[in-house]
Amino acid sequence: DYVVFVIDTSGSMRDKWRFVKSVIDRVLTMHPKVKGFQIINDNGFYLKNKGKWIPDTPSQRQLALRQTNNWSPNSNSNPYEGVAEALNAYGGQRGKLAIYVFGDDFSSRRYDNTVASIASLNTTSSGKKKARIHGIGFAGNSGRYRGVGGGGYTFSVLMSAVARENNGAYLSLSR
Numbered sequence: 001d002y003v004v005f006v007i008d009t010s011g012s013m014r015d016k017w018r019f020v021k022s023v024i025d026r027v028l029t030m031h032p033k034v035k036g037f038q039i040i041n042d043n044g045f046y047l048k049n050k051g052k053w054i055p056d057t058p059s060q061r062q063l064a065l066r067q068t069n070n071w072s073p074n075s076n077s078n079p080y081e082g083v084a085e086a087l088n089a090y091g092g093q094r095g096k097l098a099i100y101v102f103g104d105d106f107s108s109r110r111y112d113n114t115v116a117s118i119a120s121l122n123t124t125s126s127g128k129k130k131a132r133i134h135g136i137g138f139a140g141n142s143g144r145y146r147g148v149g150g151g152g153y154t155f156s157v158l159m160s161a162v163a164r165e166n167n168g169a170y171l172s173l174s175r
Helices: 017-030 058-070 080-090 111-121 149-165
Strands: 002-007 036-041 097-103 132-138 170-173
Touching: 002 017, 002 080, 017 058, 017 097, 017 132, 036 058, 036 080, 080 097, 080 111, 097 149, 111 149, 132 149, 149 170
Parallel strands: 002 036, 002 097, 097 132, 132 170
Antiparallel strands: none
């Protein structure tokens, strides 16, 4: 029913931005009609309409994708704050919620704490999950950032565990 994207906006991801936007578009295509969607960066900064849904129309989808071209909020390559913002703002929504986390690095390296904190935020008092949390890793080379290296690996480790704990899936993509 609802989709939230949490996207790493660090320099290494900006180098892959055309590819990132094409994957956002493909994910939205997999959800042909949702009640609303939102785009937040990994630090919890909104693309637009903080705390509200972007209406799901073809023109709003295209406008949101165009607006990401000029969107460059601070990023620390740690999806926790963005996921926490998504769950706090939208986790009580009636209907099904999917969160897609896009990234190519996890700067914290505090895997167990981060996975446990996200799982806790995503669990209601009755033990149900508020959202399905999926991860999409952007491995591979980009202009200034060569090779998968430690960043791609660290993001994969984190998001594989987050997805497993939150009824989601993890997918690693390369160009």
